Amino acid sequence: MLIVGPPGAGKGTQAKLIAATFGIPAISTGDIFRDNIKNGTELGKQVQSIVSTGAYVPDSLTNEIVRDRLLQDDAVSGFLLDGYPRTTEQVAELERILDESGASLDAVVLLVADTDEVVQRLLKRAVDQGREDDTEDVIRHRQDVYNEQTEPVIALYRERGLVAEVDGLGSVDDVAARVTSALRDRGIAPRPADAV
Numbered sequence: 001m002l003i004v005g006p007p008g009a010g011k012g013t014q015a016k017l018i019a020a021t022f023g024i025p026a027i028s029t030g031d032i033f034r035d036n037i038k039n040g041t042e043l044g045k046q047v048q049s050i051v052s053t054g055a056y057v058p059d060s061l062t063n064e065i066v067r068d069r070l071l072q073d074d075a076v077s078g079f080l081l082d083g084y085p086r087t088t089e090q091v092a093e094l095e096r097i098l099d100e101s102g103a104s105l106d107a108v109v110l111l112v113a114d115t116d117e118v119v120q121r122l123l124k125r126a127v128d129q130g131r132e133d134d135t136e137d138v139i140r141h142r143q144d145v146y147n148e149q150t151e152p153v154i155a156l157y158r159e160r161g162l163v164a165e166v167d168g169l170g171s172v173d174d175v176a177a178r179v180t181s182a183l184r185d186r187g188i189a190p191r192p193a194d195a196v
């Protein structure tokens, strides 16, 4: 599965809950980049200035990271990608990876939240966590990049009938209940053995 939506819609928050319910790993490209920046790795040095301005990391780099991650054992029987793919080139790469392993996507959860609400959430996170890309200018830039580059990705998955749209406003628990119900409507429910 994938979880998509504008920055601040609650992807990371819901991804962890969905992953726990289904017993699959939640793989966030944003978290991978931030961990590498924090640990001062070569990759971290390459992407730090990009992430801090709210631009997208080049597809070649992002695709390679995701390909490596999806080959790890814990992703063999399912995964939830959070924040990937965000460009049409990333969609094509994911398709290649899935084809090679004979897998296919079950659903794309789209979290919807209006811009003013997400800006407020991210400004609050700036105070709580001090993330470098949570200043108002950068947040607004991230929204623009999302509208330009990621909206077409969502349109593509919509055409394929994979999108489960969920209202991202309200409490975390309310949104989680909506996600579960939207997935159930598509015939996707955790098996008793899935939950961890």
Ligand code: B4P
Pocket (backbone or CB within 6 Å): 006, 007, 008, 009, 010, 011, 012, 013, 014, 028, 029, 030, 031, 033, 050, 051, 052, 054, 055, 056, 057, 058, 062, 082, 083, 084, 085, 086, 090, 121, 122, 124, 125, 133, 142, 168, 169, 170, 171, 172, 175
């Ligand atoms: P991400 O880490 O994906 O950042 P994000 O879009 O802001 O999502 P995030 O998961 O953090 O926020 P969420 O909506 O959960 O990406 C960061 C950067 O990495 C990108 O700008 C880019 O540079 C790079 N990048 C990542 N993936 C890439 C890719 N595929 N290609 C190229 N570059 C890539 O939550 C936001 C806040 O809202 C949180 O503080 C949360 O506590 C709060 N919140 C959540 N749900 C709420 C609710 N129901 N009510 C109130 N608050 C809530």
